[in-house]
Amino acid sequence: MKIALLSAGILALGFISYILTYFIRNYALRNKIVDIPNERSLHDIPIPKGGGIAITLTWYAGITLLYFTGIIERDLYYALLSGIIIAVVSLADDLRGLTPFIRLIAHFLAAILAFYFLNGLRPLIIPGFNVNYNFLIYPLAIVGMVWFINLFNFMDGVDGFASVEVITISCVLFIMSWNLLTILLISCITGFLCWNWPKAKIFMGDVGSTQLGFILVVLGIYFHNTLEFSILNWIMLTSPFWFDATLTLFRRWRNKEKLSEAHRKHVYQRIVQAGFSHAKVNIFLIFINIFIITLIIIYREIKILQIPVFVLSLLVFYLITRAVDSRVPFEKRKE
Numbered sequence: 001m002k003i004a005l006l007s008a009g010i011l012a013l014g015f016i017s018y019i020l021t022y023f024i025r026n027y028a029l030r031n032k033i034v035d036i037p038n039e040r041s042l043h044d045i046p047i048p049k050g051g052g053i054a055i056t057l058t059w060y061a062g063i064t065l066l067y068f069t070g071i072i073e074r075d076l077y078y079a080l081l082s083g084i085i086i087a088v089v090s091l092a093d094d095l096r097g098l099t100p101f102i103r104l105i106a107h108f109l110a111a112i113l114a115f116y117f118l119n120g121l122r123p124l125i126i127p128g129f130n131v132n133y134n135f136l137i138y139p140l141a142i143v144g145m146v147w148f149i150n151l152f153n154f155m156d157g158v159d160g161f162a163s164v165e166v167i168t169i170s171c172v173l174f175i176m177s178w179n180l181l182t183i184l185l186i187s188c189i190t191g192f193l194c195w196n197w198p199k200a201k202i203f204m205g206d207v208g209s210t211q212l213g214f215i216l217v218v219l220g221i222y223f224h225n226t227l228e229f230s231i232l233n234w235i236m237l238t239s240p241f242w243f244d245a246t247l248t249l250f251r252r253w254r255n256k257e258k259l260s261e262a263h264r265k266h267v268y269q270r271i272v273q274a275g276f277s278h279a280k281v282n283i284f285l286i287f288i289n290i291f292i293i294t295l296i297i298i299y300r301e302i303k304i305l306q307i308p309v310f311v312l313s314l315l316v317f318y319l320i321t322r323a324v325d326s327r328v329p330f331e332k333r334k335e
Contacts, residue, residue, distance in 0.1 A: 002069070003180075009065055010184050013058040017191025020054035025195060025202040033095065035203050040262035042157055042272050047200060050094055052208015055188045056087050059215070062184040071180055076222055079117035083214045085110040086149065090206040100260060104146070107210070111145040114218050122225045124232070145217045148238070151245035152213025157269055159200035159278040161285065163193040166212050168289045169237055172296075173219060177228040185215060198278035232306075233296050236313055240288050243317045244268060251330055267321050270328035291316070 028034065028048035035041070035049045060081070067077040089106035092098055115121075121141050156162040167186050174182035192208070195201045204212075220234035235242075244267045252259060264273065271281050292313060299309045 006066070006069060006071065006180060007183070010062060010180065010187050013062050013184065014187030014191045016061075017054045017058040017188045018194055019191075020057060021051045021192050021195045021202060024048075024050050024053055028202065035205070038262050040157065040264055040269075042264065042269060042278070043200075047203050049203040049205040050091075050207060051192050051195060051202040052204035052206070052211060053091065055192050055204065055208050056211050058188040058191070059185065059211070060084070062188065063181065066180060066184065075117045075119065079114040079218050079222070080215065082110045082113035082117065083211055083218070085113075086210050086214050087207055090210045094205040094207050107146045107149050108142070110214060111142050111149070111217075114214070115142055115145065115221070118218065118221050118225060121221055121231070122227075141221070145214075145221075147246075148217045148242065149210050149213040151242055152216070153206055153209040154245050154248075155241045155266065155268065156204065156209035157264075157266065158272060158281050159198040160193055160196050160282050161268060161278070162204065162209055162212060163189050163196060164282050164285055165238075165241060165289070166216065167193075168286065169216060172237055172293060173223060173229060177223055177226075179223075179228075181219065198282070200278075232310075233299065236292060236296050236299065236310060239292060239313055239317065240285060243314065244321075247318075247321060265330055267324050270324050270330075274324070274327040288320075 025048045028050050033048065033050055034046035035043075036046050037043055063072065063077060063080050066072045067074070085106050089098065089103055093103060115138070120138060123137075152162065155165075166189055170182040170186045170189075173179070174186075189212075192204060196204065216238065220229075220231055220238070223229035224231035224234065248266050249259065252263065252265065257263075264270070268281055268285075271284070272278065276284075295309050295313050299306050
């Protein structure tokens with residue numbers, strides 16, 4: 001009975017997310033809070049932004065409900081609440097614009113707090129490999145958390161793209177853990193996605209994309225610590241986003257480009273430039289995720305194939321990148 005009522009509440013939050021997005025969109029239109037097309041954009045007209053507020057508000061309402069009904073424990077609740085810091089700063093950035101330094105400080109603060117409440121990262125069991133977690137792995141994990149928060153923002157450039165990725169990842173995490181948090185996340189995003197599916201009527205903005213990146217990385221560490229889903233599997237599961245973002249950043253750095261400048265050089269952006277619609281890119285992402293999920297199943301079941309399977313996944317992404325390069329070249333910086 002309790003689970004049934006909570007499930008009904010979670011579905012209601014999805015509907016509330018839908019309604020809130022409608023009101024946020026109207027408010028943004030009236031007050032000209034819009035995303036103006038620039039060098040990074042894949043749209044031609046100003047689009048209202050800030051829809052991520054609906055996701056964020058319903059998400060925090062939902063985790064509070066789950067906490068006070070005993071579904072999630074205190075440490076996880078506090079770890080997720082740390083994301084409020086990111087939400088506030090990202091909202092200010094959407095409305096007024098903030099320097100990258102201020103945003104980065106907020107991201108590190110939220111990551112460190114969440115990492116503390118999660119009690120760190122459970123040691124990986126790798127035979128013959130021993131390291132000092134406190135002085136090596138922990139700092140790398142926090143930097144990785146901050147990078148994932150930011151790369152998720154970078155990858156939010158196609159209508160519905162980030163939402164589809166989070167929903168897919170959440171479905172896998174639910175199957176592996178049966179945790180209602182994942183269903184809550186799906187519900188909150190789906191309400192927004194109804195307005196963001198191509199052609200988008202509103203964008204989530206930084207307040208949504210950075211929050212989703214934070215939530216996913218916190219859940220990844222949590223499920224790793226509870227032995228429900230290894231962080232190595234989580235890294236594979238999220239690879240469609242981090243591979244594109246990381247390789248693109250490296251190539252731009254190699255070209256001596258100013259990394260803070262807007263651009264349209266991510267693989268998913270260049271697929272759109274090659275003539276594919278936003279909806280087709282989302283469908284392609286779904287098929288890529290199905291392929292990765294299949295590899296994860298093999299990874300989990302056949303231990304001897306773990307390294308080859310992981311290498312295969314990266315090779316496939318590299319080949320996709322090269323194929324996109326042949327259609328829409330990764331141009332070097334003009335001197």
